[in-house]
Amino acid sequence: MSSSANKGRALPRAGSALPRAALPWALVTPALGWTLLFFVLPFIAMGFSSLTAHEGGAFTASNYSQFFTNPSYWQAMVNSLQVTAIVTVISVLLAYPFAWILAEQVPERWQRLALMLAVLPFWTSYVVRSYSWLLVLAQNGVVNRALTSSGLFAEPVQLANTRFATVTGFVHFFVMLLTLTIFANLKQLSPSYRKAAADLGAGPVRTFLHVVLPLTLPGIMVGAFLTFVLCIGDYITPQILGGNNELLMPQLVMMQIGRRGDFPLASALSIILMAVVTIAYLACARWLKIERA
Amino acid sequence: MTAPLVDISSISHRFGQHTVLKDVSLQIEPGSYTILLGPSGSGKTTLLSILGGFVTPSEGKVFIRGEDCTSVPPAKRPTTTVFQDYALFPHMSVGSNVGFGLRMQGVDGATRAAKARDALALVGLAAAFDKKPHQLSGGQRQRVALARALVIEPAVLLLDEPLGALDLKLRRQMQDELKAIQKRVGTAFIHVTHDQEEAMALADHCVVMNDGRIEDEGPPERVYHRPATRFSATFMGESTILAGTVTETKDRTSTVATPVGPVSLPGALPVGAAVVLAIRPEHLVLGEARGGVRLGTAGVSDVVFQGSFKRVLAVSVEDPSLHFIARLPATATVRPGDTVAVSCDTDQIILLTD
Amino acid sequence: MRKVVRIASWLYALAVYAFIFLPVVVLVLFSLQATSFPIPPFTGPSLRWYDAVLSDTRLTSALVNSLLVASISSLAAVTLGFLCAWGFARFVLPGSGLLRGLITLPLTVSYLIIGMGLLVLFNWAGVPKSLLAAGIGHVVINLPLCFAIIYSQMGNHQINIERAARDLGAPEWKVLLLITVPVMAPAIFAGFFLSMTFSWDEFVISFLLTRFGTTLPVEIWNLLRSGLNPKTNAVGSLVFAVSIVLVVLFELTLLRRRKA
Numbered sequence: 001m002s003s004s005a006n007k008g009r010a011l012p013r014a015g016s017a018l019p020r021a022a023l024p025w026a027l028v029t030p031a032l033g034w035t036l037l038f039f040v041l042p043f044i045a046m047g048f049s050s051l052t053a054h055e056g057g058a059f060t061a062s063n064y065s066q067f068f069t070n071p072s073y074w075q076a077m078v079n080s081l082q083v084t085a086i087v088t089v090i091s092v093l094l095a096y097p098f099a100w101i102l103a104e105q106v107p108e109r110w111q112r113l114a115l116m117l118a119v120l121p122f123w124t125s126y127v128v129r130s131y132s133w134l135l136v137l138a139q140n141g142v143v144n145r146a147l148t149s150s151g152l153f154a155e156p157v158q159l160a161n162t163r164f165a166t167v168t169g170f171v172h173f174f175v176m177l178l179t180l181t182i183f184a185n186l187k188q189l190s191p192s193y194r195k196a197a198a199d200l201g202a203g204p205v206r207t208f209l210h211v212v213l214p215l216t217l218p219g220i221m222v223g224a225f226l227t228f229v230l231c232i233g234d235y236i237t238p239q240i241l242g243g244n245n246e247l248l249m250p251q252l253v254m255m256q257i258g259r260r261g262d263f264p265l266a267s268a269l270s271i272i273l274m275a276v277v278t279i280a281y282l283a284c285a286r287w288l289k290i291e292r293a
Numbered sequence: 294m295t296a297p298l299v300d301i302s303s304i305s306h307r308f309g310q311h312t313v314l315k316d317v318s319l320q321i322e323p324g325s326y327t328i329l330l331g332p333s334g335s336g337k338t339t340l341l342s343i344l345g346g347f348v349t350p351s352e353g354k355v356f357i358r359g360e361d362c363t364s365v366p367p368a369k370r371p372t373t374t375v376f377q378d379y380a381l382f383p384h385m386s387v388g389s390n391v392g393f394g395l396r397m398q399g400v401d402g403a404t405r406a407a408k409a410r411d412a413l414a415l416v417g418l419a420a421a422f423d424k425k426p427h428q429l430s431g432g433q434r435q436r437v438a439l440a441r442a443l444v445i446e447p448a449v450l451l452l453d454e455p456l457g458a459l460d461l462k463l464r465r466q467m468q469d470e471l472k473a474i475q476k477r478v479g480t481a482f483i484h485v486t487h488d489q490e491e492a493m494a495l496a497d498h499c500v501v502m503n504d505g506r507i508e509d510e511g512p513p514e515r516v517y518h519r520p521a522t523r524f525s526a527t528f529m530g531e532s533t534i535l536a537g538t539v540t541e542t543k544d545r546t547s548t549v550a551t552p553v554g555p556v557s558l559p560g561a562l563p564v565g566a567a568v569v570l571a572i573r574p575e576h577l578v579l580g581e582a583r584g585g586v587r588l589g590t591a592g593v594s595d596v597v598f599q600g601s602f603k604r605v606l607a608v609s610v611e612d613p614s615l616h617f618i619a620r621l622p623a624t625a626t627v628r629p630g631d632t633v634a635v636s637c638d639t640d641q642i643i644l645l646t647d
Numbered sequence: 648m649r650k651v652v653r654i655a656s657w658l659y660a661l662a663v664y665a666f667i668f669l670p671v672v673v674l675v676l677f678s679l680q681a682t683s684f685p686i687p688p689f690t691g692p693s694l695r696w697y698d699a700v701l702s703d704t705r706l707t708s709a710l711v712n713s714l715l716v717a718s719i720s721s722l723a724a725v726t727l728g729f730l731c732a733w734g735f736a737r738f739v740l741p742g743s744g745l746l747r748g749l750i751t752l753p754l755t756v757s758y759l760i761i762g763m764g765l766l767v768l769f770n771w772a773g774v775p776k777s778l779l780a781a782g783i784g785h786v787v788i789n790l791p792l793c794f795a796i797i798y799s800q801m802g803n804h805q806i807n808i809e810r811a812a813r814d815l816g817a818p819e820w821k822v823l824l825l826i827t828v829p830v831m832a833p834a835i836f837a838g839f840f841l842s843m844t845f846s847w848d849e850f851v852i853s854f855l856l857t858r859f860g861t862t863l864p865v866e867i868w869n870l871l872r873s874g875l876n877p878k879t880n881a882v883g884s885l886v887f888a889v890s891i892v893l894v895v896l897f898e899l900t901l902l903r904r905r906k907a
Contacts, residue, residue, distance in 0.1 A: 023734075023738075023819070024734045024737070024738035024740055025734075025740075026734075027730045027731060027733055027734030028730070028731045028734035028735060028740065028746065030727050030730060030731070031727040031728060031730065031731035031750055031790060031794065032731070032746060032749065032750065034727055034786065034787070034790060035749060035750055035752070035753065035787070035790065035791075036749075038765065038768075038783055038784070038786070038787045039752070039753050039761065039764070039787050040749075041768060042761070042764030042765045042767060042768040043764050045764065045767045045768040045771055046760075046763060046764045046767045046768075049767045049771075094663065097659060098659065098660060098663045101656045101659060101660045102660070105652075105653065105656045105657075105660075106660075116894075116898070117664070118663075118664065118667060120667075120668075120671075120891070120894075121667055121668065121670070121671045121887075123844065123887070123890035123891060123893075123894050124671065124674075124883070124886065124887040124890060125847075125848050125863075125864055125867065125883065125886045125887070125890070126848050126850055126864065127850055127864045127867050127868055127871070128674065128867065128879075128882075128883035128886055128887065129670065131674075131867075131871060131879060131883060132670030132671060132673060132674040132883065133670050134875065135670070135673050135674060135677060135685055135686070135875060135880070136669055136670050136673050138686060138875060140686045140687070141673075141686055141687075142669075142673055142686075142687060145686075145687045172666065172667065172670065175663070175666070175667065176667060229755065229757065230757070232757070233757020233758065233759050233760065234757070234759075235759055235850075235851050236850055236851070240871065250757075250759050253759060253763065254759075257763075257766070257855070263766070263767055263770065266763060267763065267767055270759070270760045270763045270764075273757075273759075273760065274756060274757075274760050277755070277756075277757070281755065345814065346814075347810060347814075366813070367810070367813050367814040368813055368814060368815070368816040368817065368818075372814075373814055373815065374810075374811070374814050376807045376810070376811055378804055378807055380804070380807040380808045380810065380811035381808075381811075382808060382811075382812070382826060382829075382830070383808075383830060384829040384830055384832075393812065393815050393817075394815035394816055397815055397816035397817045397818075397821065398816060441811075441815070442815075445815065445816070
């Protein structure tokens with residue numbers, strides 16, 4: 001049972017000579033209780049709330065049927081999905097080459113610094129980051145000033161309060177996040193894969209296409225899924241940069257609470273949003289499993 | 294007769310459906326060096342965990358110094374374990390590691406430090422007192438783990454593959470030191486390994502385990518020269534295994550029919566019984582038939598030069614399923630492809646019980 | 648060919664760096680604006696807006712609130728997460744896989760929905776909006792994170808170290824204090840640090856669950872309603888500076904640990 005003793009060694013955990021039943025439960029119960037009380041219970045409350053009428057509190061499914069019948073609600077979901085898809089694709093396409101350059105072209109001893117710099121603005125406050133883009137994209141902001149003074153445009157272009165602004169703000173955040181995850185992925189690849197491929201006669205391009213890219217793909221998928229989840233549930237970026245010209249789902253939810261105090265409808269919309277994320281997760285999880293098999 | 298220090302009585306243990314120990318009984322004498330030898334999955338590590346108190350056996354009892362310790366927690370029993378990965382506390386100095394057990398007993402700082410220094414001196418690491426574990430080499434960590442376990446003066450020291458993580462040369466060197474330290478402190482050591490050379494070098498008492506059972510136990514010389522079972526004849530050193538049937542018993546001598554001809558053995562065996570014989574490699578004679586027992590002829594399939602001797606593998610001409618393993622002097626001229634006569638002395642043939 | 652790749656790489660990397668730093672540079676630059684609009688041309692440098700921020704009691708008290716909520720909720724999250732990870736790593740519990748899944752479930756749900764759920768629950772139970780309510784929400788989002796980080800670091804080697812301590816006579820509480828916590832310190836620290844930054848930055852839960860005394864991100868949000876304002880730049884730059892100091896401290900601690 002030498003080094004293969006892990007089997008025999010891991011199992012005795014169960015029989016450690018300790019107060020057998022009480023201690024482990026005493027350790028895990030506080031965290032479990034917290035999760036049940038402040039995560040599961042609120043969710044149940046939200047479920048109940050979503051099935052009651054805003055006025056009077058009678059049992060009704062109208063909050064859900066509203067979503068399917070009111071085209072502006074539908075449109076918010078369509079907008080959300082579109083923006084999220086665009087952001088995910090652009091972010092991956094921008095971040096992958098960048099992470100590759102950091103991992104492959106930058107000399108080893110500068111890599112840590114280069115990476116730290118690349119994600120530094122990641123640590124600014126979320127609200128502040130969106131506001132900064134508003135400064136950049138404003139009617140008389142830096143970009144418009146540059147465009148008009150260079151003579152490319154006679155008039156300032158409408159950049160803020162558009163989908164373009166929302167996407168830019170999101171991409172800025174997710175390029176940093178994905179650079180981190182893809183960089184970690186590339187560094188984890190053993191150099192012997194690349195050496196083996198080169199040894200077997202593959203050029204740099206073919207080595208990348210047939211070895212590096214497939215091996216980093218699962219990591220990219222995880223990063224892309226994270227992007228999807230964080231992006232579709234975010235309220236700040238679309239609210240600050242996109243404004244109210246076109247609504248995304250989180251904005252629609254917040255609007256029910258803020259303007260009308262309509263908790264039941266807000267709950268129903270939240271649950272629908274979560275259902276979409278769950279479906280995406282299930283699709284993604286299955287895809288990842290096939291990859292691994 | 295004095296009571297044994299450790300008395301393991303009819304222990305069985307199951308992990309779920311899987312039975313890892315089957316009715317194991319074993320006695321350990323004070324001051325002895327016991328080796329539990331066996332392959333992976335033989336149950337030796339589980340037996341050690343039961344002795345250390347980390348596992349409570351499904352059935353059976355463990356007595357230490359006459360007391361029933363079967364379900365006494367590790368801290369409360371007079372055993373200390375040296376773990377295979379040493380399990381040194383990475384955030385403490387070597388001195389604090391060694392002094393930890395005394396600290397738990399409430400020993401004051403000065404006494405603790407003095408005793409820890411003594412224990413480190415015992416293992417030859419007096420200078421490492423203020424170092425951190427990660428500054429030490431593998432062999433040095435091993436010694437710290439030993440000092441940490443010994444300083445609280447256990448009645449039994451349990452060592453789980455203590456040399457498993459070391460390279461070969463260091464392992465042989467540490468073997469000698471372990472034995473010397475054990476003789477000096479006089480504590481009973483129980484040591485788990487799968488390395489039969491380690492077992493022969495260290496043990497006063499060698500316990501061969503296989504598939505959850507004790508196959509054989511005794512002084513290593515006895516276990517080597519007169520193994521009780523086919524398993525111990527092939528696991529503790531190599532053997533040529535010969536199967537046969539008893540055909541005749543006369544004057545306390547039995548004749549056994551084997552594929553390579555009749556073999557005479559001392560002792561009266563029931564006629565018709567199937568028996569298994571073993572012959573150690575150094576007792577096989579190849580070439581001229583010098584031995585008293587002729588074992589037919591064999592074709593040499595491989596000759597492996599091993600420095601001080603040559604290891605020769607040969608296949609019997611009479612029975613191709615019979616493989617001879619012989620050890621010849623390094624000067625032997627035998628070559629693969631040669632056909633040679635095989636023989637041995639009568640008293641070198643070992644009768645196995647299965 | 649290699650040279651072309653190299654030059655293209657440099658140009659691309661510079662472009663991405665420019666994109667990443669553009670908003671931060673604009674933010675900090677115009678926080679030093681002397682006039683009332685944070686747009687070109689630059690009229691500074693001047694510290695008048697920093698002065699305005701520091702004398703704004705709403706902002707300074709929000710800053711204190713944020714630090715308070717972040718540190719207390721992170722402490723709670725890391726404590727609960729650590730105990731729970733310890734329990735699951737050391738003992739075989741019935742339904743362990745399912746229960747661990749439940750603990751980490753909040754990681755996959757967006758903050759907006761967690762905040763909504765708590766709002767509905769608290770509204771129904773009559774719990775008033777407060778910093779405490781927001782803090783409870785922050786523990787909900789950070790507990791699974793702390794749990795996951797610490798649980799992943801509790802390997803078999805750590806288990807043997809604890810067994811060795813028990814074998815040498817340490818009672819359970821001493822194993823915890825003298826062995827487990829110090830050995831797990833890097834993971835515990837990482838969990839606490841990440842919780843701090845997430846709580847410090849969290850907006851939507853605080854926005855939904857607080858009313859009068861609120862946290863800094865919500866107070867900055869309130870400032871935004873008055874449009875572009877160098878004061879917002881100044882407070883944003885300050886928040887950025889605090890975050891950078893934290894990150895650098897974190898890196899240095901890690902570095903020192905690795906060297907030690």
